[in-house]
Amino acid sequence: MILEMNNIEKHFGELEVLKDISFGVDSGEVISIIGPSGSGKSTLLRCATFLETIDGGEIIYMGEKAAHTDENGNAVYVPHQEMRKFRRYCGLVFQQFNLFPHYSILKNITDAPIHVQHVSQEEAEANAMELLGKMGIADKANAYPYQLSGGQQQRVAIARALAMKPEILFFDEPTSALDPELTGEVLKVIRQLAEEKMTMVVVTHEMPFAKAVSNRVLFMDGGVIVEQGDPRDVFDNPQEERTKQFLRVFER
Amino acid sequence: MKTLLIFILTLIGSLPLGMIVALLRKSRFAPVRGFISGYISIMRGTPLMLQLLVWYFGPYYLFGLNIGNWRFPALIIGFVLNYAAYFAEIYRGGIESIPVGQYEAAEVLGYTKTQTFMKIILPQVIKIIMPSVTNEVITLVKDTSLAFTLAYQEVFSLSKQISASQTSFMPFVIAGVFYFVANYIVEIIMKRVEKSMDYYK
Numbered sequence: 001m002i003l004e005m006n007n008i009e010k011h012f013g014e015l016e017v018l019k020d021i022s023f024g025v026d027s028g029e030v031i032s033i034i035g036p037s038g039s040g041k042s043t044l045l046r047c048a049t050f051l052e053t054i055d056g057g058e059i060i061y062m063g064e065k066a067a068h069t070d071e072n073g074n075a076v077y078v079p080h081q082e083m084r085k086f087r088r089y090c091g092l093v094f095q096q097f098n099l100f101p102h103y104s105i106l107k108n109i110t111d112a113p114i115h116v117q118h119v120s121q122e123e124a125e126a127n128a129m130e131l132l133g134k135m136g137i138a139d140k141a142n143a144y145p146y147q148l149s150g151g152q153q154q155r156v157a158i159a160r161a162l163a164m165k166p167e168i169l170f171f172d173e174p175t176s177a178l179d180p181e182l183t184g185e186v187l188k189v190i191r192q193l194a195e196e197k198m199t200m201v202v203v204t205h206e207m208p209f210a211k212a213v214s215n216r217v218l219f220m221d222g223g224v225i226v227e228q229g230d231p232r233d234v235f236d237n238p239q240e241e242r243t244k245q246f247l248r249v250f251e252r
Numbered sequence: 253m254k255t256l257l258i259f260i261l262t263l264i265g266s267l268p269l270g271m272i273v274a275l276l277r278k279s280r281f282a283p284v285r286g287f288i289s290g291y292i293s294i295m296r297g298t299p300l301m302l303q304l305l306v307w308y309f310g311p312y313y314l315f316g317l318n319i320g321n322w323r324f325p326a327l328i329i330g331f332v333l334n335y336a337a338y339f340a341e342i343y344r345g346g347i348e349s350i351p352v353g354q355y356e357a358a359e360v361l362g363y364t365k366t367q368t369f370m371k372i373i374l375p376q377v378i379k380i381i382m383p384s385v386t387n388e389v390i391t392l393v394k395d396t397s398l399a400f401t402l403a404y405q406e407v408f409s410l411s412k413q414i415s416a417s418q419t420s421f422m423p424f425v426i427a428g429v430f431y432f433v434a435n436y437i438v439e440i441i442m443k444r445v446e447k448s449m450d451y452y453k
Contacts (some may be wrong), residue, residue, distance in 0.1 A: 051356055087362050098357035102452050104374050111371070112361040146453040164361060 001200050002027050002062060002089075002168045003048065007069075008041055009056030017043045021057075025168060028197040032210035032231070035220035036246060041203045045170050045221070048201070049092045053077065059121050061089045062167065090118075090189040091161035095173040097153045099145040105132070106141040106207050109160045117164065126161070131159040135189055153184030155189055162193075169193070171202040186213070187213075207250045255406040255434075258396045263389070264269075265332035270339025277344060291417040295337030301401050308402050323402055335392060342384045346377035379449045385389060388440040395435050397427075407431070 001023045008016040015238055019041045025031055033041045043157045044051040048059065050066070054075045058068040066086040067077045077083065099108050107181065109128040113119040119127075132138045135155040137148075145153055154174055161169055172192065175183040187209050194213050203211055210231060217234040219242075227240045238244045275362035277288045297301070307326040311317040319325075350373050407430050411423035442443040 051359060084362060089361070090360075092360045094353060094357065096351075098351075098353035100354065100372055102379070112363065115367060115371070116362040144452045152313050160361070176347055250279070 001025070001060070002029075004060040004226070005044075005048060005057065007057040008047060008054050008059075009075075010040075010047060010054055017223050017236070018047070018054075021223070021225060023218060023225065023228070025199060025201060027167075027199055029199055029216065029222065030194045030214045031175075031218060032199045032204045032214040033201065033218045033220060034205070034207070034210055034246075039220040041220050042222040043171050045092070045172050045203055046202065049090050050083065051088060051092075061086050064125065073213070089165065089170045091164055091166035091236055092173050093154070093157050093161050094172045095175075095176050097145075097157045098120045099153055099156055102171050103144075103202075104141070105137075105143050105145070105148070105156050108145070108156060109163045112160070113163050128159065130164055131162055132156075132194070136158050136185075146216065149182060150178045153183045154178065154182075154186045158186075158189060158193075160200075168199040168201065171200065171204070173203050173205065173206070175206060185208045207247070219246065221246070255396045255399075256429075258399055258406065259393060259434075260326065260336055261328050262331040262392060262396075265328065266335035266339055269332060269336035271343055273336055273340035274343035274347065277340065292337045292340060296341075297336050300330070300334050301333055301398050302396060304398060304401050306330075327399055327402055331392075331395070335388070338388055339385070342381050342388065343377065346375065346381040349380055350376055376414070381453075382442065382446045384450070386439070386446075389438055389442065390435050393438060394431055397431070 001024050003086070003228045004064070005024070006022045008018050008021040011141060021040075021044060023031075033044070035041050043052060047054050053069060056073065056075055057072065059066045064086075065073055065078070070076050078086070096181065100111075103111060106125065106128055110121070110124040113124040114121055127140060132141055135158065137152050137155055140148060140152060145156070145231075148156065154177075158169075159173075159250050174190070175186050176241060183206065187206060190200070190202065191209075191213050194249070202210070202214070207249050212231075216228060218225050218240075219234060220238075221242050227243045229236060234243065235247065238247060261375070273288055276284055277292075278289070303325060308323065309328040311319055311322065316364050326423045354372055354376070355368060363372065396406055397408035399406045407427050411427035415421065415423040421434065
């Protein structure tokens with residue numbers, strides 16, 4: 001298991017966003033999380049990548065506990081220094097790309113490996129060029145983010161995340177800010193990563209993509225996992241009424 | 253020369269101090285936040301001329317202290333503290349305009365808080381606030397004339413004296429040209445600086 005999230009609880013004030021959520025991700029697995037807005041999908045991803053703290057439950061990466069619930073029922077994280085190790089396990093690709101506008105494409109990808117992981121500049125740049133080649137945008141290495149299309153920017157963001165060599169890569173609606181044409185080129189890259197057995201969790205509204213690429217689909221609603229399983233079962237033969245109702249919208 | 257000295261010392265003091273003030277304003281400790289916002293209110297809410305007089309006469313009238321050569325230090329303290337408050341507000345606006353996604357991207361990539369601020373946030377803030385800083389610097393050039401309130405010999409007080417002794421209007425015209433030329437140079441320099449950051453949007 002790369003990641004296990006057990007009995008995760010999260011609330012914002014009075015609002016319960018995640019209610020006793022448990023799921024695990026095996027090495028090489030591609031999991032799609034689908035569901036309506038406000039169902040807690042993004043929050044779950046943000047908890048897994050430590051952008052949000054959980055209020056209960058446990059987060060285990062590579063068999064090591066990053067957070068657990070103590071006897072008083074409070075979520076406890078490992079000390080700050082140890083946290084850095086857990087952050088290295090996971091990467092995140094945002095809906096809005098969040099590239100650094102003042103850095104060239106190459107520097108966007110190499111800066112963190114050089115200054116966080118202390119990789120040599122030559123090695124970081126060689127690795128970045130290889131990743132850009134894979135993303136089909138090697139010619140953009142010296143451009144700045146504003147000069148790129150949304151689809152190209154998102155591919156840079158994927159390269160930036162991959163440059164940190166994470167064990168698992170999370171995508172938070174990676175194509176929601178893109179038009180259909182650009183969506184295609186980003187999905188192609190994710191599909192290619194899936195073929196290379198990159199472990200990934202993708203929150204998405206692209207149902208055909210989720211069906212074609214993922215090994216497992218989680219349908220979330222109201223802060224719980226309503227249904228999960230093989231994509232063919234969940235999409236073609238959903239068991240829960242709520243799942244059927246949600247998927248019907250996409251058939252039209 | 254003395255005008256230039258006031259100008260330069262004020263910038264050297266207030267540009268960094270403003271950043272410290274801006275960061276303290278977001279402090280976790282409520283008393284610190286309260287103190288800083290009180291300080292900014294007073295600095296912006298009272299005339300600079302009055303502040304200069306308080307710094308100059310304050311030590312004597314409030315504490316009975318008689319400090320030698322206090323005129324110039326009082327002037328610089330007054331200018332630096334006043335301008336730091338204005339710069340702090342400009343910095344704050346700049347810092348708050350950086351999308352939260354920039355912080356999150358940096359956090360996920362494992363940057364420390366210091367790295368995030370110095371490498372990711374600050375360079376973008378500097379670009380955003382440049383036009384407002386230019387404004388403030390131009391105001392400062394003109395505000396140096398307030399040093400005359402402490403009878404400090406800078407361009408304006410000098411021209412006033414000469415004008416009075418020679419009963420001529422000319423010294424004022426020359427002072428006006430001096431301020432204008434000084435600000436014209438400031439404008440040219442700041443335009444260059446802004447242009448040097450034009451490589452990204």
